[in-house]
Amino acid sequence: MNLRLPLSHDYVESSTSFRLPQQAIAVSNAVQMWFSEAYINGLEIPDFLVLNTLKPLLSLVYQYFSTLLIMDDWVIQESDDLAEDSRHLMRLQYNLPTELFRLMLGESYQIYPKYSVGLWEKEATTLEEAQKTMLDDLIEKAGITDGDEILDIGCGWGSASNYILSKFPNVRITAINLSQTQCAYMRQKMQEPDSYLSSHRFTLIEEDFNTVYLANQFDRIITIGFFEHVGNLTKSFAKMANFLKKDGQVFLHIISFQLPHNGMAPFIDKYIFPRMRVWHYDAVPAHEQHFKVIDRWFLDGYNYAQTLRCWLKNFDAHQEELKNLDYGIEYQKFRRMWRLYLLWCIAYFEACKGKVLGNAQYLMKVV
């Protein structure tokens, strides 16, 4: 066992533990929105200047004013729904054209578009290698073995499912996703003989996690990059506990802060991922009513920053194909908004040398 519980937020020893006055947070939110909207509307700033301004500012925020990241009360309160504002989230983000994600995230026979961090620490040199390394790492940490019945919650375009099915001839996977466009992509793959999704060992459920009902139980639940959209860990864990066999385990992977509290940013909330929140590293183990954390890991923010840099490069390299897709807004505006999203995220992950914002992974068993 490799339990590293005391690690949490020890990097930011001097982080403010009290909440800054509401007025300070309102001013910080307004400044971020002013800058972001000016950029979207045409303010010309080179990328290096954006990054070299945001990174030191965010490092200061992480170390001394971290409660500015509590941009609104809902960021630290449990929501009524399990996953938050899901329909709006689908419209704004996950139902954007498949082609955008195919070109930006990359696609290969083994690695379908994967909208989560790659693992660069083990000498990967390309995005595809980093994503494979991450999935191999997941298989090992989650203890997946041949013959397992697996549930993949928030499965994206089926990247983890397809990869795991390719490695284990007797694994069966059920995958849940609310996005129509992502499900359409997987349904297409389920018709293609060279896709592992067509092996009849893959079941797709197009539904909202809030309302989904499952009659059968699983050996493993994996969920990668979905719990950022969950606002109520208590209710969500209660629901997931019913999906597991008695000795089953959950492998939960999320973006996470080594801070004493959750955080979010107003630009990302308004334009990119409505009601997303970044859970602090201790939040999951603090909800032990239904699951006990038996192991956990924190992956340095440089992994995500490097992944985002590849996505930005891909996005820039495919302008010709991307400019003709339907984003619901004029392309030049979308392009600037999307590039700023990627730049903000690179800065968030690289601030404080990647030690504060990174990815958390938890292996949990039913209590």
Ligand SMILES: C[S@@+](CC[C@H](N)C(=O)[O-])C[C@H]1O[C@@H](n2cnc3c(N)ncnc32)[C@H](O)[C@@H]1O
């Ligand atoms: C950041 S993506 C990660 C996708 C995938 N796990 C991966 O690593 O590529 C989050 C996924 O959660 C799905 N999702 C978000 N809210 C959902 C909900 N309420 N019910 C089901 N799926 C949801 C999205 O459609 C998307 O596929």
